[in-house]
Structure formats: structure tokens, C-alpha cells
Amino acid sequence: MPDELLRPTIGAGMDLTVRPWRLMSQTYVAFFGGVIASTVIAFLNARRLGVDAAKRRLILLTGAGGLVAVIAVFSLLHTDGSVTSGLRVAIRAVAVVCCLVQLRIQRPMDRAFQLRGVDYASLWGPGIAVTIGGAIAEAVILLLVAVAL
Numbered sequence: 001m002p003d004e005l006l007r008p009t010i011g012a013g014m015d016l017t018v019r020p021w022r023l024m025s026q027t028y029v030a031f032f033g034g035v036i037a038s039t040v041i042a043f044l045n046a047r048r049l050g051v052d053a054a055k056r057r058l059i060l061l062t063g064a065g066g067l068v069a070v071i072a073v074f075s076l077l078h079t080d081g082s083v084t085s086g087l088r089v090a091i092r093a094v095a096v097v098c099c100l101v102q103l104r105i106q107r108p109m110d111r112a113f114q115l116r117g118v119d120y121a122s123l124w125g126p127g128i129a130v131t132i133g134g135a136i137a138e139a140v141i142l143l144l145v146a147v148a149l
Helices: 026-033 035-049 053-077 085-115 124-148
Strands: none
Touching (some): 035 053, 053 085, 053 124
């Protein structure tokens, strides 16, 4: 499989009708919304950037691995039945690390987009929606894990 830098044109594979979101803006979604929200935004942005299907699947696998890590951290640190600040920090740290891996996958195509000289789309609306939805989904999953423990 050839490297992204060896593609024949800068816009190859890129959907020119929609603009992608800034990569570093996705870290806010990861911090406030968790692994699920981060993975949804990274996957959608990768499609906007024209990242190939294998790397988009890698983004989903990274998100699934991050969710497993969040559940493992929750299971280990949720011993007394309460949610401590240390537990919250650990879960957010896992989400941000997962997001950074996902950003690394998107970076080559983001550089190609930057060369086009077009401005990025706003992440405010989709980011807030996915942050709320992802946080709720993650809370429900962790509640089910807590009940199972």
C-alpha cells in the first residue's frame, strides 16, 4: 500500500463538498465526551479528509480498544461504589490518549488538506452533539458495568 505522500494529486480521495474539522479541536470532544464521542468525530473527519477505509477501520479499532481500557480502568478503580475524581481523571486520560492515536492516523491527509488553502469547518454543533451523546452512552455502559460488579 503506497504512502499518502505518494498520491498523485493533493485532493485525491478527498470529498470536496464538505470541509473537515481541525484535528486539535477533536481533543476537546475526547476530554469532555469520552472515547465514544472521540471515535465518532475522528471517524467522520477521516471520511471528510479522504482517509482510506483500512485506516478508518483502524480508527474504529482504536476507539474500541479505548472503550475496553475505560471499562478496565473503571472496574479496577470503582471499588467503593462511588465515582472519585481520580477515576474521572483516569477515564479522561484514556480518552485523550485514544484521541491522539486517532489524530495521528488522520494527520497525513490533514496536511494534504492544509495545502489546498481552504479553511476548516466549525466543530461547534457536531462536537457538542457528539460530546453529549458520547458521554451519555459511556455513562450507561459504565453503569451497566457497575451493576455487574
